[in-house]
Amino acid sequence: MRMSQLFLPTERQAPADAEALSHKLMVRAGLVRQLGAGLWTWLPAGWRVHQKIVQIVREEIDAIGGQEMLMPVLHPAELWRRSGRYDAIGAELFRLQDRKGTDMVLAMTHEEAVTFHAAQVIRSYRDLPLCLYHFQVKERDEARPRAGVLRTREFIMKDSYTFDRDAEGLAAAYERHREAYARIYDRCGLDWYECVSDVGMMGGTAAHEYMAPCPAGEDDVVLGPAGYSANLEIATAEPRPVPALSGVAGxxxxxxxxxxxxxxxxxxxxxxxxxxxxxxxxxxxxxxxxxxxxxxxxxxxxxxxxxxxxxxxxxxxxxxxxxxxxxxxxxxxxxxxxxxxxxxxxxxxxxxxxxxxxxxAPGPRVDVRSVEEGDTIGGVAVRIEPAIEIGNIFQLGTRYSDPLGCTFLDEHGKEHAVVMGSYGIGPARIAAAAVEQSADDKGISWPKAIAPFDVEVVGLGKPGTPEQAAAEALYSDLRTLGLDALLDDRSAGPGEKFADAELLGVPLRLTVGKRSLESGTAEAQVRRGRVDQEGGIPLRDGAEAVRDLWRSLP
Structure with a gap:
């Protein structure tokens, strides 16, 4: 891609209302633009990031037997009434009527829809197990949209659903998703925690959340010894001791x-x-x-x-x-x-x-307090960190199959409700978390796997000059070798080009100027840490050296 042709409206200043680092930098780098409260457009470079994340997710869910499909975002309200969520969820659920006066819902998740389809098809234990998933727009009437793409009213989510004969089958499907999610976050280059969480409006018997620690996070994770991690909403720990009451009475x-x-x-x-x-x-x-x-x-x-x-x-x-x-x-x-x-x-x-x-007096007690700094687990003080929720998984059991009539006949002809699991992951939140965790004072520093481009070639000459011709040749060689390269072929000055390159955060930058022609090498800088590579990269037949350097990056 040539920068002169790329729709990349970079900004020197962040939006006045931006607080989260990812909000500031993703707007400044020309990745996203706001259409309305909680409504965000992904511009071409940002969409490349989003879709690279989508592809990683797709590969890992396919690897555990997931079958991709696509369900509508517009649902008949009757399905949500049957599940009980039409009234239970409240104002966050978008409700509307079609021209015939039929109540409809803009889905924030797809348990009802996928269970409806499964109920029409699953008949026998031979039809199970089954894993279906899709990437689809979700709608959620957030009361306070904020932090750019982190808390929005419309977003894309991968939601997968498993269907099994019994709790043992669900446990196996759940474990496969846990392993797949770990691979996804590792491949996306994130620091993350798997945390025990509340089932919330989803219902079911167990749930885990996946959290990316960063200052902009709206959730808090409690971390303790032996790998303990839980959302603050449900975390438990021993409180600090207090002295017995003395000196007051009556x-x-x-x-x-x-x-x-x-x-x-x-x-x-x-x-x-x-x-x-x-x-x-x-x-x-x-x-x-x-x-x-x-x-x-x-x-x-x-x-x-x-x-x-x-x-x-x-x-x-x-x-x-x-x-x-x-x-x-x-x-x-x-x-x-x-x-x-x-x-x-x-x-x-x-x-x-x-x-x-x-x-x-002694008597029944329940744990209803929030864990505090200074609490301990096994004598070791816990740590509380803010984090971004980047995914969640639920053991639904028969929460949806019972009301929606999703059943199967076992080997003896006896009818049972299908046992389900639900697994969500947000590509936009992964992108924002990557920005939050890896940015520096100059801009974004993308993990290699999800960067909008692999390599950026910055030509410092004007169009038609030998410097620009050398940059063009290097760019062409990189593309031939299969690298996703960006060429800054604009007439802008070096300062503007370098500032935009650091802001966009492509993992590897190659600079071709007058000194390059004299030395026969392009300057090479790794974006993470802005580390210059000693000796540079040969202009002639240097594409393979660039590929080797790129492959060595984290």
């Missing part, structure tokens, strides 16, 4: 002290010696008082799982006391976090301006 006058910090400071005690009240309302139980140690925070995912039903924070008109002074009440159901060990704590007295010392 009723305590605490005027205006409505926060944990104010009460602990006023009484001169550790925040962990207080009970923090988190009142919630559920459809089945009504008002429930959730209590944690004062130094801990509620994990809403853990709490929802512990309650077994949705919840919302209680309004002030639903409370049995003033906000900031809430404590245990014998007339209300209470849920205690497992870090609240039996003993004495300072809690709200359920009257204004007063706390009191209460004794918490």
């Amino acid at each position: 009723e305590l006058h605490t005027p205006g002290q409505t926060t944990i910090e104010a009460v602990a400071g006023g009484l001169g005690i550790d925040p962990g010696n207080l009970l923090k009240a988190f009142p919630v309302v559920t459809p089945q139980r009504g008002l429930v008082m959730v209590f944690l140690r004062g130094d801990h925070r509620v994990s809403e995912t853990k709490l929802r799982n512990a309650l077994g039903e949705p919840f919302r924070p209680a309004g002030e008109d639903e409370l049995r006391g003033p906000a900031g002074y809430l404590g245990p009440d014998d007339d209300l159901p209470a849920l205690y976090d497992e870090a609240v060990t039996p003993g004495e704590y300072v809690a709200g007295a359920n009257v204004p301006d007063h706390h009191r010392v209460v004794t918490v």
Whole structure:
């Protein structure tokens, strides 16, 4: 590809609203452009990156027996009603009607659609196992699109689905996908973690997320000894110990002290010696008082799982006391976090301006708190890192096959629900994660496998000069050898050409100028670390040396 013909609108300045590094650099490098809130267009160089990632994913899913297909993004709402997700998901699901008034859905995932098709075809145990996948646009009405292509309203996802006879077959299919995903992320040149995660709206019995650590990540990963990694939403660890409560007793006058910090400071005690009240309302139980140690925070995912039903924070008109002074009440159901060990704590007295010392007795406990810095696993402190979610996998079981009638007959003619798995991966997020992890102060530094081009040849002469002719010849030789080369044949000056090359981040740059003609060599620089190669590359018959150098790059 010639730069003079490439639609690559580079920018010197990042968008004013850009915070994530990948957002800034992908716009500046001319890879993407915004059409509207959460709506992004992939320009030619960016699309090359995206499609190289797609090809890596395709190769690895094909290698484990996946069969590629394509399902529509527009679905009849009836399928989503049958699965129960039409009402359960809420505002993030795009809903519309066609001209006949039929309710439709713009799909954010394809469990309903693929199960509908499988139910029409699968009849016998002989039809199983089966693995189907596609790359398709997904639509999600994000409340707060942000960070460029990281959180959007429309994106492309690879979603694969496995169909098996039993849990043992699902476990094997799940393990094959875990291995394939590991190969995908390694081939894409990412640092990544596999983390235990919550099943969320997908349902099922187990799930893992794949996380790429970087400062722009919206998720937090808890890392511990022996390879422990889990999304902060569901991670568990031992809390820091706190001293036993001493120096206070009975009723305590605490005027205006409505926060944990104010009460602990006023009484001169550790925040962990207080009970923090988190009142919630559920459809089945009504008002429930959730209590944690004062130094801990509620994990809403853990709490929802512990309650077994949705919840919302209680309004002030639903409370049995003033906000900031809430404590245990014998007339209300209470849920205690497992870090609240039996003993004495300072809690709200359920009257204004007063706390009191209460004794918490032994009893049932549930883990509903978020892991904090300073917590430990096996005596070793955990580490919490921000990360980008770049994929997820789910053991669905019969979550969709039951309501959508996807069954098979076994060897004895007995009917069973098909056991399913679901596996998603986002090429756009892989691209953004690669930018976040590998960029420097000059621009992007792509991993070799997903770079928009293999090699960039920068000709420093004007069109028609000997320097440009030498650059053209080297470019032609590289293409003949099978390298995906980019030639900067523009009339721009050296400074602009070098700045654009560093911004775009092609792994290997060759520069051909007057000195090249004098020495018979092109200057060679590896983009990662901007390392100049001593001696350069011969202009004549140097293409194979370039290929060897490129192959040696990570």
